[in-house]
Amino acid sequence: MNESVPVFEARNIVKRYANHTALDDVSISVPAQSIFGLLGPNGAGKTSLIRIINQITAPDSGEVFINGEPLKREHIEVIGYLPEERGLYKKMKIGEQAIYLAQLKGMSKPEAKSELKKWFKKFKIEDWWNKKIEDLSKGMAQKIQFIITIIHKPKLLILDEPFSGFDPINTNLIKNEILELRENGATIILSTHNMESVEEICSHIALINKSKKILGGEVKEVKERFSKNQYKIEFKGNMVSFANAVWGGWEMLEKEELNKDHFLVHVKLNDEVELNNYLKGLLGAVEVLSFNKVTLSMNEIFIKMVNENSSQENSTENE
Amino acid sequence: MSKIGLIIKREYISRVSKKSFLLMTILGPILLVGFMVGAFMLGKQDEKELKILLHDDTYIVSKDFKNSKKSTLYHLTVFDTTGSKNLDEAKDFFKSSEDYDLLLYLPETIVETNGGSGNIYYKEAPNTKTRMYLERIVNESIEKLKLKDLNVSRDTYTRLKNKVDLKTIDVVTDNESNVKGRAFVGMAFGISIFMFIFMYGTQVMKGVIEEKSSRIVEVIVSSVKPFELMMGKIVGIMFVGLTQFAVWIILSSILGSLGMSLIGSEMYSASSQADLMGGISAEGISKMTEIQASIIDIIMTVNWPLMIGLFFFYFIGGYLLYGSLMAAIGAAVDNETDSQQFMVPITAPLMFAYVIVLLSLDNPNSPAILWCSQIPFTSPVVMLVRAAMGAEGLWWQIIISMVLLIITFIGTTWLAGKIYRTGILMHGKKITWKELAKWIKYKG
Structure with missing residues (x-):
């Protein structure tokens, strides 16, 4: 596989429904063998995008590519999809329905059977083969569904909230499986609200809010960008002297009074400000107890971006 | 195997292997024939002093x-x-x-x-x-x-008592026809089609609701087109219906001929017994043989291969028409209770056809029947009655109604596909007719 060609690429996707626009000029590029976090609040348009990739719906305009080729019917077989709302036939035997669903993904029956047996063995659930879904717990059913999603060895795996409904042990099991699939060459799009798992396993993200992409890139780079020139300073002394110590070139994002004349502040320096010069200025004015570079979590970035984006929208709407 | 083939196979196998299907299919004709023979036997035993x-x-x-x-x-x-x-x-x-x-x-x-x-x-x-x-x-x-x-004198009286019998004879074929009796056969076919469409159409709807509410549908439509899934289900269930009908025909004709021979021999002994009963015999016997004769007459004059052929055509056509609409209803609603508001208007023409067929016995050539045998929403049920009374001279009407039916079911299937595609992924929304109209306009 050519490393430089993205496994999935969407260019200027627009999808409109009767009363609203689900996706408005969204472009996304998912590099090969990445774990790509597709983030966004509920109703942002993630599911619409996922359905377009799965060819369940078609965009009104824009282009979609898989491995550099325009999206076509055959691509279904290289995609594995775990929807957020899980479901299987309640009254059909598990083994039978797993084979059936694998066949729908283009596998032959014997191939599907032997592959499934392997996975059932790996997950130690061989004795479930002849059971029915209605006899299993929710977590057990989720495991089956995960196996069914990956059984045909998809090149592109789309997982919508894969960890919901799993206990911590099984969450870990699934997480390791995802990482292993990536090692073996799969590319994964992970749609989730669970920012912890994004931090942990995602290499890239795109944040969609109100049908627009508002943020995207490598996780490391995004975090760096948002945390750039941000510091937390704990000091003893007068707040006025702290504020007047260095004139211009920085802003205070947050302050917290820990005690009388004892503060913790979160500042952001402008690009032209030299960190050492800023510190020198402070040292003459207050007693600096600690000084730390700030790294924002994905959770903080998510909330900040969505809130900012929403308030902007509101203000334009009010005009 | 193609994907739609896989879907058809699953729908078919999962249904015909159900105990309830086996029971209905095998027990149905046994019960029917058994009931008739049983009723005859009971009726006989009822003769007490x-x-x-x-x-x-x-x-x-x-x-x-x-x-x-x-x-x-x-x-x-x-x-x-x-x-x-x-x-x-x-x-x-x-x-x-x-x-x-x-x-x-x-x-x-x-x-x-x-x-x-x-x-x-x-x-x-x-x-x-x-x-x-x-x-x-x-x-x-x-x-x-x-x-x-x-x-x-008694003799004069007997000579006075006239009994004129008017026979109806088709001028083209010169066949003596028992129009009413044949209409009755057609009615039986029409009502069977009505029941089959209703029964299996409802199964389509239930199947769609099941897939929608269990959410498996999203997994499946990421592998096949929604239209393929819908058609796979409709066609799979259609084969279930055809299987059941075929088994019924075969079993009924075997059991029926067994039953007839049983009743026939009973009738013979009953008639010899009747002589002893005094008086009642002569007229009673002639009545029985008259009914028998007309049954034989009906059996002989109805064009069975044509009727069965037409039955299959109109069942398939009518089923595809209504089945696709019911698939659309199933996709639009979240559960069966919500389906009522859509079911009533859609099944109304089918009900109307049923009533028309019941009325056809008295007046098999009324304009209502003529029109209803052409309109695709009623023709699958009504045309069979007309065909049973004699298909000669009806050929062009049958062909027109068939063509109309084919065009219409292609139309409803196309329409249903549009509604289905949007509906199966839509949850927790109260659907109105207006909403459905919007879905039809959505781009795939």
Whole structure:
């Protein structure tokens, strides 16, 4: 596989429904063998995008590519999809329905059977083969569904909230499986609200809010960008002297009074400000107890971006 | 195997391997034929001896009765030979006595007026046969009396009594036809189609709702097109229906011929028995053979291969039409209770067709039937009745209705596909007709 060609690429996707626009000029590029976090609040348009990739719906305009080729019917077989709302036939035997669903993904029956047996063995659930879904717990059913999603060895795996409904042990099991699939060459799009798992396993993200992409890139780079020139300073002394110590070139994002004349502040320096010069200025004015570079979590970035984006929208709407 | 083939196979296998399907398919004809034979047997056993008390104000029947042949089945006893007792006393006696099953009362008026009426008082209601027997002996006695009064000989009377039978014959084929009987066969076919469309159409809807509410549908439509899934389900269930129908035809004809031979031999022995019963025999027997003859006539004159061929065509056409609409309903709603508001208007034409078919027995050539046999929403049920009465001269009408049906089901399937595609992924929304119209406009 050519490393430089993205496994999935969407260019200027627009999808409109009767009363609203689900996706408005969204472009996304998912590099090969990445774990790509597709983030966004509920109703942002993630599911619409996922359905377009799965060819369940078609965009009104824009282009979609898989491995550099325009999206076509055959691509279904290289995609594995775990929807957020899980479901299987309640009254059909598990083994039978797993084979059936694998066949729908283009596998032959014997191939599907032997592959499934392997996975059932790996997950130690061989004795479930002849059971029915209605006899299993929710977590057990989720495991089956995960196996069914990956059984045909998809090149592109789309997982919508894969960890919901799993206990911590099984969450870990699934997480390791995802990482292993990536090692073996799969590319994964992970749609989730669970920012912890994004931090942990995602290499890239795109944040969609109100049908627009508002943020995207490598996780490391995004975090760096948002945390750039941000510091937390704990000091003893007068707040006025702290504020007047260095004139211009920085802003205070947050302050917290820990005690009388004892503060913790979160500042952001402008690009032209030299960190050492800023510190020198402070040292003459207050007693600096600690000084730390700030790294924002994905959770903080998510909330900040969505809130900012929403308030902007509101203000334009009010005009 | 193609993907749609896989879907059809799953829908088919999962349904025909159900116990309820096997039960319905095999037990259905057995029960039907068994019921008919059983009813015949029971009807026969119902012939028990009856003691009848006669209170006769005319004195004609009671007098004549004494001279006539006795029946082994009905024992008549005259209540009052002196003429001093009235009806109330007779009723009181009948009520208190355990010896008598019926009280036959004949007022004086029945002699003077033509078609006067008497009463049969009962403790346990008598069957039709008993009533007919009593009516006959009373009529015969009165007839005898009147013949005497008018001075007409029995022989003359018999010669006067004419019985003209009009036969209906098709001028083209020169076949004698039993239009009503054949319409009846057509009606049976039409109603079968109605039931099959309803039964299997509902199964399509339920199947779609099941897939939608269990959310498996999203997994499947990421592998196949929604239209393929919908068609796979519709066609799979159609094969289930055809299988059931085929099994029914084969089983029914085997069991039916077994049953017929059983009834036939019973009838033979019954008729020899009837001779002993006195009186009832001659006319009764000729009636039975008349019915038998007309059944044979119907069986011989109905074009069975054509009817079965048309049945398959109209079942498939009608089923695809309604089945696709019901698939769309299933996709639009979240559960079966919500489906009512859409089911009623969509199944209304089907119900209408059913009523039209029931009415067709009396007037098989009414304009309503003509039109309904052409309109695709009713033709699958109605056309069979017309075809059964004679397809000759109908050919072009059948062809037009077939073409219209094909065009319409292609249209409804296309429409249903549009609604289905959007509906199956839509949850928790109350769907209106307006909303459905919007879905049709969405781009795939």
